Amino acid sequence: MSTLAKDLIELIRLAQGGAGALTEHLLREVALNIIAPGVADARIGG
Secondary structure (H helix, E strand, O other): OOHHHHHHHHHHHHHHOOOOHHHHHHHHHHHHHHHHHHHHHHHHOO
């Protein structure tokens, strides 16, 4: 499993445990960093 995947799973675990707004913000940022390259690839035909 990649480091990014492990970090994402840990952030999800923290958010479910009630770690608060900062954790939720970090989850959104990680999700954007994962999703954005895929969207860019789709737009250029990759």
